[in-house]
Amino acid sequence: MNYEEAVELLKKHNQEQLLNFYNELNDSQKESLLEQISNINFELMQSLYENLYVKTLEENYIDPIENAVIKDKMSAEDKNRYSEIGASAIKNGELAVCSMAGGQGTRLGHEGPKGTFVVDIEPAKAIFEILTDKLKAAYKKYGVYINWYIMTSEANNDETVKFFEDNNYFEYSKEHIKFFKQGELPLLDFDGKIVLQEKGKIFRAADGNGGIFEALCRNNIIQDMQQKNIKYLCIGNVDNILINQVDSLLIGMMKEKNYNLASKSVPKKSATERVGVFGKINGQPAVIEYSDIDPEMARKTKEDGTLVFSESHFGCNIFSRELLEKIGNKKLPYHVARKKNMYVGANEEMLASIEANTYKFEAFIFDGFMLADDILIFQVKREEEFAPIKNKEGEDSPQTAKELYMNYVSNNNHD
Ligand code: UTP
Numbered sequence: 001m002n003y004e005e006a007v008e009l010l011k012k013h014n015q016e017q018l019l020n021f022y023n024e025l026n027d028s029q030k031e032s033l034l035e036q037i038s039n040i041n042f043e044l045m046q047s048l049y050e051n052l053y054v055k056t057l058e059e060n061y062i063d064p065i066e067n068a069v070i071k072d073k074m075s076a077e078d079k080n081r082y083s084e085i086g087a088s089a090i091k092n093g094e095l096a097v098c099s100m101a102g103g104q105g106t107r108l109g110h111e112g113p114k115g116t117f118v119v120d121i122e123p124a125k126a127i128f129e130i131l132t133d134k135l136k137a138a139y140k141k142y143g144v145y146i147n148w149y150i151m152t153s154e155a156n157n158d159e160t161v162k163f164f165e166d167n168n169y170f171e172y173s174k175e176h177i178k179f180f181k182q183g184e185l186p187l188l189d190f191d192g193k194i195v196l197q198e199k200g201k202i203f204r205a206a207d208g209n210g211g212i213f214e215a216l217c218r219n220n221i222i223q224d225m226q227q228k229n230i231k232y233l234c235i236g237n238v239d240n241i242l243i244n245q246v247d248s249l250l251i252g253m254m255k256e257k258n259y260n261l262a263s264k265s266v267p268k269k270s271a272t273e274r275v276g277v278f279g280k281i282n283g284q285p286a287v288i289e290y291s292d293i294d295p296e297m298a299r300k301t302k303e304d305g306t307l308v309f310s311e312s313h314f315g316c317n318i319f320s321r322e323l324l325e326k327i328g329n330k331k332l333p334y335h336v337a338r339k340k341n342m343y344v345g346a347n348e349e350m351l352a353s354i355e356a357n358t359y360k361f362e363a364f365i366f367d368g369f370m371l372a373d374d375i376l377i378f379q380v381k382r383e384e385e386f387a388p389i390k391n392k393e394g395e396d397s398p399q400t401a402k403e404l405y406m407n408y409v410s411n412n413n414h415d
Helices: 003-012 027-038 042-050 076-091 127-142 157-166 209-218 221-227 248-257 295-299 321-328 365-371 398-411
Strands: 095-100 148-152 177-181 184-186 196-198 204-206 232-237 261-267 277-281 284-288 311-320 335-339 358-362 376-379
Touching (some): 042 184, 042 358, 209 221, 221 321, 248 311, 284 365, 311 365, 321 365
């Protein structure tokens, strides 16, 4: 795209500000900016801006999930049978795991990718090392190296890869680890204008963890899975140090019952806990965000006093390869977040703000659930599988995660 073409395109979409500083750039910066402009999907950005305030859920019909399988209530016989089926699938190489590590981790405020954050367990370990330990334990148990796909972002990919290289992949098999980058979308100011991070650089940010489906297809990960005959991918949040992604019981149950999607849940702590809960939206499996569930619905209880919408989603989901491909070929909706960012203003000053000043658009992994015919919800115990690191202090912080982790390892072994 040349300069004149860019001017025309930007005029058409009311985004001429992107060339405000063009004349100050050197030749390679100019070329790069034109290329960045040619890669923007302006129609998409416009429709995202126009639909900012549309609340879709209100028009929809929300039902609770009735049939979650509760691990604690399963018979020992069923547990053993499914675990055996799952174990042979794992030994057969049918399971791979994926860590979603492309997030910004703004609440934690750690410099660098979240997976490089060192947790003060004994001995202290980075999150990535803790996750690697689980795969090393699986190797001991099943005699196979489980393939590990790690989703990064443009912003943190190089640092993530370097961290693994510098640490010799924590002695895991290097050939079984693959990094892939998720997509990005430009940020908008509150008038719908795309903003510049630098005079020659459009401000883009990762497109949310729901970008994983498109990224798995674009980066040929699905193809890689096919070549290796991997049938299931357990996708998990990078920041849960008790995550159990090599779960023979759950894989066995999925296989036996022919599910393409299984999702782990923990019971909601209270009606007001800020977590997404499983439900059905217009009959389709879904997760309803805490901000979208009305308080009355959140408080509703069953006869036994437990919450009707109780199964919380915590980011540990197993997809069949076919389902991943199906979702990857569809467009998921984007959700808007209002974020504080520093960008180049019209008068070339850097605009910082103590208030949110930009719109960021993110897809969510659980919106992909709507494309599954059915979902196996598997309720596990919080203290066994869920120790998230989200905030610097207080709830879901390194301190709470450390305590949960130390308690768990002193009492149990996964799987
Ligand atoms: P969160 O929504 O908790 O976001 O991500 P975050 O980036 O870790 O933290 P905050 O909200 O900025 O404080 C849940 C999981 O999804 C991943 C995260 O890395 C985490 O494992 N994620 C999130 C991505 O991989 N990409 C994204 O664009 C967003």
